[in-house]
Amino acid sequence: MSGPWRVAVNATLHCLTGCAIGEVLGMVIGTSLGWSTWPTVILAVALAFLFGYSLTIRPVLRAGVGFRAAVGVTLAADTVSITVMEIVDNAIMVGIPGAMEAGIADWVFWASLAVAFAVAFVVTVPVNKWLIDRGKGHAVVHRYHHQEVH
Template sequence: MTDRPAHQHHGHETTDEQQSRRELTRSAISATSHCLTGCAIGEVLGMIIGTALGWGNLATIVLAIALAFLFGYSLTIVPVLRAGVGLGAAIGVAFAADTLSITVMEIVDNLFMVLIPGAMDAGLTSWLFWLSLAASLAIAFVLTVPVNRALIGRGKGHAVVHQYHH
């Protein structure tokens, strides 16, 4: 017989620790899905506008990034405002919750689009354009989940927003 509690096993996680890790991962996936929604709206809209207007890659990417941040922050600000927080504080919450996540997502998805030969120049009617854009967002999602997981685990990122959810 040992002095160890029944739930401890020779260096293995307890059931509570495993549950806590799963909940943290679920929270990170949820936060990243939220980020992806705003980023995708802005990214797709920016790519469509820039491509339709015949802009160069740099101008199109700058517009897509600006719109991704705008929509990403907006998706956080609106619910926080509904919770009764003032505009200045809501903007602060959105910046704290989303900046790193959106930044990582934007770096990854735009880099991917630039690295796929012809994707940026393919045009709105091309499967290459749309497939590359969808793949870039999927890869950005996968690479951003660990970032959000680390932030939430430290009480930062989307953990800041949770206090305003009812």
């Protein structure tokens, strides 16, 4: 794998990392508090966006971009990717019988999350490739990832 596909896979792994942190945290909190499906999903999605955006904005800010511009770069880079990932993984979680009702100590909960993340990753890679090919999505932020202000 080379070129744009490698960049798309890396962008999707980056997205998956932030989404997984927020998603798992939201699902664990909602499930532990005994919340119903939709409040739990809303919390998980909100935290997925928060953590996903947070992982992107840090290197952009370290590269010396001002906060307002860094927010713009971050939104342009990650919004579509996170949105696709969240739609797919939450649809799978809601669609797997018993997944949302399972407690955090139940293997069904964790297996369902793992399946949801795997499918979301596979669906999101070509979306990110399409965006990158057009100079959008993660291509917008790529130049800032290893740049630091001296």
